[in-house]
Amino acid sequence: MSIQSTIEAAASTLPPSLSRIAAAIRENPSIVIDMTINELAQECRTSVASVVRFCRAIGFAGYAALRMALATELGKEAAQFSARGAFGSEISDEDTLQEAVSKLAALELLAIEETVARLDFGVLEAAITAIDGADRILLYGIGASQFVAEDLAHKLLRVGRNAHVLADPHEAVAATVLQTAPTVAIGFSHSGATIETVRFLETARRHGAATIAVTSAKDSPLARAADHALFTEVRESTFRAGAMVSRIAQLTLVDCLFVGVAKRRFHETVDALRRTHEAMQELRD
Template identity: 85%
Template structure:
């Protein structure tokens, strides 16, 4: 897991003084390299002790180890993306359209690579087993996470699985208390703190469903609530009204889940995909 992704994931769970440091470092990671610990504390309107606590919160013993590790990480990324002119996590007013799109593509490529690299395949396989054994799959997310839930629903429906996206929070809770055979509830939330999504998983678990969380925050309420937590690795751009990079990372995990479920019943799946493809083509004729 990269340092920048760790900071992104931890931001929503940090206390205010540490969250200010995270915000500054997210905006410009090279700040850590160019500033002393005193300068960074002043920049963030906080204390040196808070900077040390921030370092420990993201897994480092102090500021010096963080500077060294982040310098190494930024150097590797510069080498990886400088050839295409895409290096730099933030889109600025001075960027041309081509430069802005290249930066976004670099962030999305990193999100896919880092999400797959850190994926716990034991957890993934357990989540796939629960989905395969279920008779009903309930999916819930708010905002951009709802679009991701819909993507998984469409994929599962195409292979004959009973999947439902619940778009209303009351409807979602009501569905979890209905006993309709073995059920899996999957909640999507980038921050892992969306109250409605956490409540959805908690209620589902209380009524006997197996639960899966798709989030970026390992210590989040959503992750703690789930039987299986799958984590994205994301560095979101400041242009994030559409949750661009986090959505791509979540879709990567959706494809991993679907691939695993499809492989469980390979012949049945390929037959279902063939028949549904032929049926939809007939509608276009």
């Protein structure tokens, strides 16, 4: 997992003094290379001790270790983004439209690569088993996460699975309480802290459903409410209208879940896709 993705994922769970350091580095990662620890502490209106605590919170012994590792990461990414026609990962007001689009594409490709590279296949397999064994699949997310939930529901319905996207938070909680068959509840939230989605999974778990979280935040309420937590590794761009890069990473995990479920009943899946395709073809003719 990259340092910048680690900081992005941890940012929402850090205390205010450490959160300011995270925000400064997310906005301009090279600040760590350019500034001493005293200068960074002053820039972020905090103390040297807080900078050290921040380094430890994201897995480094101290500022020197973070500085060296981030310098290496930025060097590698400069070459990687340059090869893709994107000179740096962040969009600036000086970029042409072509440069801005190239940078966005590079960020989305990086999110897919890092999400798959860090994917815990044991957890993925367990989540697939839970979905495959459920008679009822409940999916919930807010904003852009709802679109991701709808995407998975659409795919599952196409192969004959009983999947429901719940649009209202009250409806979502009520649906988890009224369980008449084996149920799995899947919650989507990039931050892992969306209160309605957390309550949805917590209530579902209390009433006997298997619970799955799709989030970027490992130490988050949503991850703690899940039996199986799947994590995205992303860095959002400056212009995140709701969610952009995080949505792409979530959709990657959705496709992983769907492919895994589909493979469990391969011939039934192929037959279901053929029949639904033929039925929809009649609407196109």
